[in-house]
Amino acid sequence: MSTFVQQEINNRNRWVYFTRGRWIAHALYWAWVLFFGTLGRLEQPITPSVIFVNFFLANLHIAVFFYLYCLYLIPYFFKRNKNTQFWLLLLLIFFLLPVSDTFFNLTYLNNYMPADERLPTDFWPAYLNTTYLYLGNFMLFSMMLFFMEKNEENNLVVELEQEKKAIELVKLDLLKTNISPDFMMRSLSQLKRAATVPEPYTPESIITFSELLRYRLYRGKQQQTPLSEEIEALKTFINFINYDQLHNNLKADLQITGDPAGKDVAALALINVLEPFCKVIPDEAADLKLSIQILTATLLLTIRYDKTAGEALVADLKQYGQDYIDLYGSTVLFNFENCDDATCKIEMTLPLLLNDGH
Incomplete structure (x- = not known):
């Protein structure tokens, strides 16, 4: 397969979750996290600094996990049938990234959180709580990606039918005009x-x-x-x-x-x-x-x-x-x-x- 064709396939697989208006689903997901998962539980006055800490910094690690998953692991491993590497990397990232997230929360974010929202000060309870949140959000995110894949599959079938008809028309024109x-x-x-x-x-x-x-x-x-x-x-x-x-x-x-x-x-x-x-x-x-x-x-x-x-x-x-x-x-x-x-x-x-x- 030529380098150009492989590059086109890679680009299509990589950005499939953002093309054809699917970026709106990502925007709605993070809007839901912002309004119901962040602003809805805060009792303190809403200021830009509060949003920055409680939304952007608090979700930084899980966002890195999500987009490593859909922009790197799926297109470069899962869709190339490198299943062993895919699952090993997914599990490695799933269990290690919450470690960094937990340390970050305990050493920095807890200082800005309301008292009733702070993580346990002991590492392992905080780590298990973070991992549980990762798992729940990961399942929700994966369901969203699944429906995007089904939508892309349907679009691909339509495109193939259209291309097949176009090829048949070209073949017909060549057949008719080929003296x-x-x-x-x-x-x-x-x-x-x-x-x-x-x-x-x-x-x-x-x-x-x-x-x-x-x-x-x-x-x-x-x-x-x-x-x-x-x-x-x-x-x-x-x-x-x-x-x-x-x-x-x-x-x-x-x-x-x-x-x-x-x-x-x-x-x-x-x-x-x-x-x-x-x-x-x-x-x-x-x-x-x-x-x-x-x-x-x-x-x-x-x-x-x-x-x-x-x-x-x-x-x-x-x-x-x-x-x-x-x-x-x-x-x-x-x-x-x-x-x-x-x-x-x-x-x-x-x-x-x-x-x-x-």
């Missing part, structure tokens, strides 16, 4: 060839490719797109492939059953699955048959390629399927198979959402 360089080079070569040797389809080919890129740029910023638009973009893509099928050795055909109206699908899902077939020109003429069946809540896509998929195509298709499964979970089903008859078959199920007619 293969091989596909771009092959498409541009097709356009260049069409422009050099004019063909009847040349103007349509250029317009079709520009429409495809425009659709990618526009819909790539959105999570869902109307299924009717996605299918039209897919038809545009297929037309672009078929315009130069003699040079590309690839012919695509699309069959659709069902009504796409009023349904949304993951943006560019159909466009992206077709792109891997267009990255490399097959050695021989190949047919690519796509079949789309539109149901109420799902879309069934079947692709049959009359060639055995090579390693690069297999890797691209499997990565495509895994990406969409990672993004949309169990609602996406993807299956790829190189068949015994030297063909390959892809079956995919995508979830559909009802839209408001946009």
